[in-house]
Amino acid sequence: MDCLFCKIAAGEIPSRKAYEDDKILAFWDIAPQAPVHILVIPKTHIESMNGVNAENSKIVAYIFEKIPQIAADAGLKNGYRVISNCGKDAGQTVPHLHFHILGGVTMDAGMIK
Numbered sequence: 716m717d718c719l720f721c722k723i724a725a726g727e728i729p730s731r732k733a734y735e736d737d738k739i740l741a742f743w744d745i746a747p748q749a750p751v752h753i754l755v756i757p758k759t760h761i762e763s764m765n766g767v768n769a770e771n772s773k774i775v776a777y778i779f780e781k782i783p784q785i786a787a788d789a790g791l792k793n794g795y796r797v798i799s800n801c802g803k804d805a806g807q808t809v810p811h812l813h814f815h816i817l818g819g820v821t822m823d824a825g826m827i828k
């Protein structure tokens with residue numbers, strides 16, 4: 716499959732890893748929008764939030780179990796924001812489910828422009 720994040724998960728394209736196990740990978744975003752900007756992905760291909768279903772939702776729960784530790788390891792002591800863009804209107808550019816962890820700065824209360 717010609718999927719950028721599947722290739723990163725497989726190690727075919729290099730990334731700066733923040734956390735990895737057999738099920739998920741967390742890596743630093745190549746174009747950071749905050750001092751800490753990490754992406755967390757399932758190693759299995761799911762296109763977006765719209766592709767989450769009863770068969771694969773356990774991996775989403777697992778990602779959310781791991782996010783606090785990934786954030787803590789990145790030094791995010793004062794909080795962080797988790798975002799998943801789904802589809803065109805949200806600006807999803809990579810069609811492989813991913814969660815942005817953003818932090819290291821005090822963010823505005825508004826979540827959309």
Ligand code: AMP
Pocket residue numbers: 719728730742743744745746747754799800806807808809810
């Ligand atoms: P989204 O716009 O929500 O689909 O997020 C995709 C994110 O992937 C963007 O923040 C990009 O900067 C990031 N990105 C694209 N290519 C790479 C790459 N090779 N390594 C790390 N991050 C990437």
Ligand code: ZN
Pocket residue numbers: 718719720721722759760761810811
């Ligand atoms: Zn993929």
